[in-house]
Amino acid sequence: MNFSNEIRGLLGIKHDQTELKDVLYAFKARDIKSLDPLRVSFALETHLLEYLGDTLIRYDNENNCFIPHIAHHFDVDTSGKVWTFYLRKGVFFHNHDYVTSTDVAYTINRFKNTPPSYSWLVRNIQKVECPHPYKVEIHLDEPNPFLLRYLSAPIFCILPSNVEFEELEWSGTGPFLVKERTNIKLVLQANDFYFKERPLIDEIQFYHVSNEAVKMLYLSSEEDMSQIKPTRHKITNSGVQLLSFNLNRKNIIQQKTFREAIFHLFDVQKMAKDLEIDLVEASSLDIERSKSRSKSSNDIQTLIQLSGYGGEILNLYCFDHERARREGEWLKKEANKYGVHMNVYPTSYPDVLKEGIEEEIDMLIMGLSLSFDKHLAFSYAFMNKSFMFNRLFSKKIEELVHRKIRLFELESDIVKRTQIMDEVELYLQSELAMFFLYHPIITRNLDSNIRDVESHSFGHIDYTKVWIPN
Known part of the structure; x- marks a missing residue:
């Protein structure tokens, strides 16, 4: 070769x-x-x-349960508000210091005392106590069965408390x-x-x-x-691609009939054929709950006319990499067939995180790569403000989604929790605040x-x- x-x-x-x-x-x-x-x-x-790092516990995908990791045992009191974790002895950081309960407390408090995207993960934690070097207690303001999912997330890897975090001097376990x-x-x-x-x-x-x-x-x-x-090694359960509308822009995007026209216009199967992309059409974050959705090209022109679209140019944003750019240009070309004009703006990863960039966006194509823990992935997707599509929701939609996610996290019954997931996804898609496009099938070429x-x-x-x- x-x-x-x-x-x-x-x-x-x-x-x-x-x-x-x-x-x-x-x-x-x-x-x-x-x-x-x-x-x-x-x-x-x-x-x-x-x-690079380890968490107190880990999610077991095969058995859908949580297993000890840095903590060798854990339990919760009868109130459901005090979780106790017992740490393994002899666990070293890369700088050769031992891991103790102080490091666990430091890691959690680092989230609580810093205002980045993930502070919502610890909003339920009142305090962390260290009664022993190998025992840590996490006190909650109310019972939260979702706590274990938070603590198993890779970002909750335990960091050493005796050194300031440094990107180029990374020390984990x-x-x-x-x-x-x-x-x-x-x-x-x-x-x-x-x-x-x-x-x-x-x-x-x-x-x-x-x-x-x-x-x-x-x-x-x-x-x-x-x-x-x-x-060739194929990965089929890696995430989802979606299209989101900026419902805070005072223009044609506010018209639901126009958003519906874009939904019918974005024929995923046609795009897959035109761009030679391997994919599974999506109607959910979860590939196992996804199915094809019927679309009608016959309705597109009528919906555009009903919306009152007057030919203005819309800003379509996507990430600045080849596949996303091709998808953006494909949508622009398809929309142009119906007299809808777009400019495609491939945007770098750092720019996506900047405050205020959403003020220029009309539509956004983006992908989410998801954890094997599907319930954690669901909460992550809709609560993390670094995911641009969350910043495009109207206030009404954002408040409803957050309220549902809170109920979702506090619900201990798996079946009821799944029902809430369905409700959130169906609501967002019925409002056409966003719609799911496809689950990518990733092919990795590996040395045999x-x-x-x-x-x-x-x-x-x-x-x-x-x-x-x-």
Whole structure:
């Protein structure tokens, strides 16, 4: 296979045969943003946190339950308001300090005392007490069965309390530690002192390359690319793509008939064929609850006329990467067939997080990469203000969604909680505040020498399981 010189030129480090290191080379189409748990908002960075840090407990996807991790046991009192976690002894941070209850309290209070996107996760926590170095008590203002889901989220990885958090001096407890970080490269090294099973791979080197290079090869065990015959690994449950309307803009977007016209105009199956995209049509955040929705091209022109659209140019925003740009241009072209005019604005990841950018948006195409814990993913999706579509809802819709999410989190019955999920999604789509487009099917081209490749959360590979035969 003719691999890009771009990839070969980056790989200046070969396997160190004297140390018998097994090294993986991973390629990504953008640079890594913040790895601060308070500011992580993208799938790749959230995925990396799972290797650098550990949480008190973990979600068991297969059995839909929570299992001990840094905490070896946990319980709740009869009031349901005091949760006690008993910590393992001998768990080390990467800086070789022991993990104690003080570090857990520091991590939680760091969320409480900082006003970023995730402060809502700890709004129910009154205080954290440390009666013993290996015992921590979390006091709630009311019982909350959702607490365990919060604490299992990758962003709740425990950080050391005796050092100020520093992006380039990352210290957690995870199976990998940061060995090197530059603008184009991140090197993770296996943690020999990890309290659980050590990774089988010794080192992972992530490189920022072009999108074309990533298409050719995502993961390699060799520096010499010329002999590699990749295998294709598909990930089907990685997230969802959606289109959202800015209901705070005083223009044609306020007309529901116009939004309905856009809904019928956005024929996902036609786009998939035109752009040669592999996907599953969506009607929900959850691929298992999604189904195709009927659309009628015959109604589009009538709906546009009923809306009173006068030919104004609308601002369609999307993320600044190839697939999103192609989708934006496709929608622009389809809309133009019906006399609807759009400008497409591909926007960088940092710009999406800036306050005020939503004032210029009429429509937004964006994707969400989701955790395997579908109930946590649902709460995450609609409460996290770093997800731009949440900032486009009208006040009325935002208040209803937040009220429903609060009921959802306090509901201990799984069936009733699922009913609330359905209610929120159906409400948003009936109001045409937004609609789901599709679930992407991600294909990773992997070196066939790499063994035990398993899908992980957020559309990535589980690097703790893979290994390379000698």
